[in-house]
Amino acid sequence: MSQHKSGNAGELHQSAGKSNKDLTTAQGVTVADNQNWLKGGQRGPSLLEDQIAREKIFHFDHERIPERVVHARGYGAHGVFKLNESLKGYTRARILCEVGEETPVFVRFSTVAGSKGSADLARDVRGFAVKFYTREGNWDLVGNNIPVFFIQDAIKFPDLIHAVKPAPDRGFPQAQTAHDNFWDFISLTPESMHMVMWIMSDRTIPRSFRFMEGFGVHTFRLVNEEGRSHFVKFHWKPRLGMQSVVWNEALKLNGMEPDFHRRDLWEAIEAGNYPQWDLGVQIFDQEFADSFDFDVLDATKIIPEEQVPVRTIGTLTLNGNARNFFAETEQVAFCTQNIVPGIDHSNDPLLQGRNFSYLDTQLKRLGGPNFTHIPVNAPRCPFHNYQRDGHMTMEVPEGRVNYEPNSWDEKDGVRENPQTGFTSFAESLGGEKARIRADSFADHYSQARQFYCSQTDTEQQHIQDALVFELSKVQRTQIRQRMVSHLLNIDRKLARHVADGLGLDKLPAKTEPAVAPRNDLSP
Ligand code: HEM
Numbered sequence: 001m002s003q004h005k006s007g008n009a010g011e012l013h014q015s016a017g018k019s020n021k022d023l024t025t026a027q028g029v030t031v032a033d034n035q036n037w038l039k040g041g042q043r044g045p046s047l048l049e050d051q052i053a054r055e056k057i058f059h060f061d062h063e064r065i066p067e068r069v070v071h072a073r074g075y076g077a078h079g080v081f082k083l084n085e086s087l088k089g090y091t092r093a094r095i096l097c098e099v100g101e102e103t104p105v106f107v108r109f110s111t112v113a114g115s116k117g118s119a120d121l122a123r124d125v126r127g128f129a130v131k132f133y134t135r136e137g138n139w140d141l142v143g144n145n146i147p148v149f150f151i152q153d154a155i156k157f158p159d160l161i162h163a164v165k166p167a168p169d170r171g172f173p174q175a176q177t178a179h180d181n182f183w184d185f186i187s188l189t190p191e192s193m194h195m196v197m198w199i200m201s202d203r204t205i206p207r208s209f210r211f212m213e214g215f216g217v218h219t220f221r222l223v224n225e226e227g228r229s230h231f232v233k234f235h236w237k238p239r240l241g242m243q244s245v246v247w248n249e250a251l252k253l254n255g256m257e258p259d260f261h262r263r264d265l266w267e268a269i270e271a272g273n274y275p276q277w278d279l280g281v282q283i284f285d286q287e288f289a290d291s292f293d294f295d296v297l298d299a300t301k302i303i304p305e306e307q308v309p310v311r312t313i314g315t316l317t318l319n320g321n322a323r324n325f326f327a328e329t330e331q332v333a334f335c336t337q338n339i340v341p342g343i344d345h346s347n348d349p350l351l352q353g354r355n356f357s358y359l360d361t362q363l364k365r366l367g368g369p370n371f372t373h374i375p376v377n378a379p380r381c382p383f384h385n386y387q388r389d390g391h392m393t394m395e396v397p398e399g400r401v402n403y404e405p406n407s408w409d410e411k412d413g414v415r416e417n418p419q420t421g422f423t424s425f426a427e428s429l430g431g432e433k434a435r436i437r438a439d440s441f442a443d444h445y446s447q448a449r450q451f452y453c454s455q456t457d458t459e460q461q462h463i464q465d466a467l468v469f470e471l472s473k474v475q476r477t478q479i480r481q482r483m484v485s486h487l488l489n490i491d492r493k494l495a496r497h498v499a500d501g502l503g504l505d506k507l508p509a510k511t512e513p514a515v516a517p518r519n520d521l522s523p
Pocket of ligand 1: 067068069070071108110126128129142144148149153154155157216217218299332333334350353354357361362365
């Protein structure tokens with residue numbers, strides 16, 4: 001333990017005979033013997049009275065906290081983001097306007113489905129979460145290494161994750177994809193087909209975190225000084241280029257070195273080979289959004305780069321390993337709702353659900369409402385408010401005032417600031433309240449087909465092989481057939497290859513394209 005603070009006053013008493021090298025209890029008492037529990041006699045019983053041993057064991061007993069409900073296995077690093085091109089005119093967010101300004105960041109890469117102790121080379125989506133400690137507050141870009149997602153509406157997320165995680169009765173399989181429950185859910189969820197093409201591609205077995213792209217996935221808004229808004233998609237492009245391993249290598253690596261990715265990142269940073277990514281943006285307006293074939297609020301769709309080229313505006317450099325894995329990588333709390341003035345949410349129904357989910361889960365995972373005081377989560381700009389008390393209060397606010405407005409504290413009190421404070425984009429809202437999915441979300445196959453067809457022969461072969469490998473683990477024929485039916489809507493040759501690989505005698509019928517929107521079920 002290397003903390004040397006002493007409570008309120010923050011001053012260290014230099015007491016006689018005690019040095020900074022002395023091992024102490026949590027109460028600051030120097031320990032004389034850290035090897036032996038207090039005993040009643042030479043070979044006698046261990047005494048409950050031993051407050052030093054009991055305190056040590058008590059702390060150890062509470063060392064674990066719940067792992068993240070998803071993205072449990074991850075690895076983090078510190079870095080810096082530097083802006084190279086200003087987006088002034090599109091946004092008032094300082095981090096996107098001040099060219100040359102450097103903003104500290106903490107980044108956590110992760111797998112989605114496995115537990116904390118799972119292997120790095122699992123075929124899985126990788127999380128790519130970035131916390132920017134901007135001068136205007138924390139901005140979290142909580143993305144993945146794949147630009148689309150499985151589902152369109154956050155209400156389906158618990159089902160998706162239940163299906164991905166080990167089956168509840170038997171507690172296996174832990175491999176996320178080779179799984180009856182997973183493929184059962186997927187085959188009943190046509191909106192996931194675009195994502196299925198990406199996860200069966202080599203993107204889900206990256207060579208290392210350093211060779212991965214990242215995506216904010218959702219359409220966000222940029223809002224300028226005048227309150228005008230443009231839509232934006234965020235991209236991370238690795239300076240090292242994008243590389244994956246092949247499935248055979250992934251299997252071997254998982255056996256030989258389950259920590260392959262975390263070790264790679266740690267060693268590169270230790271050696272001064274700092275990995276870098278360029279931040280790219282696709283910016284478009286409402287008129288483009290209205291003319292686009294798909295709904296820009298649908299997280300199962302991309303905005304093709306041929307239509308809206310990616311503009312590179314800044315560079316992320318990871319230049320420092322986490323100083324302590326638990327304190328930083330485990331305790332970091334990313335949340336899509338953390339945005340700064342000039343950046344805003346869109347009505348993407350997946351994003352809207354995420355905005356609730358992260359804060360809610362972190363209240364439990366990190367033990368109450370004060371996890372924002374943990375150093376890795378605290379803003380690096382001044383912050384003042386009247387949020388008070390609760391578990392693990394670290395700050396010691398002074399004075400009698402804990403509300404606003406008040407007339408006690410003219411000099412030091414904090415007030416809202418309409419000029420510089422966060423204001424939401426003034427979007428007009430309308431329509432009837434209903435549980436509904438817009439028809440503009442209904443095409444689940446066109447972009448899946450475009451992605452598959454854009455791949456080289458070798459890449460297509462890998463997708464086919466991955467599908468055959470994964471689906472051959474599925475016991476139920478009906479599920480295999482349902483999946484091949486979907487593939488028929490994507491590409492006939494792909495479906496044929498997978499059907500052959502699975503030993504299906506004849507191709508099943510195509511599925512009805514628009515199964516997902518259930519608007520017809522409303523009364
Ligand atoms: C965690 C990305 C969808 C709930 C994460 C993390 C990432 C991520 C990168 C790990 C953060 C870290 O390293 O600590 C995404 C992306 C999504 C998505 C890109 C879709 C575009 C959702 C949805 C929900 C959700 C729809 C719920 C409605 C969670 C939860 C955690 C998490 C509860 C754990 C957070 C924690 O314990 O700190 N997600 N996610 N995610 N995600 Fe998502």
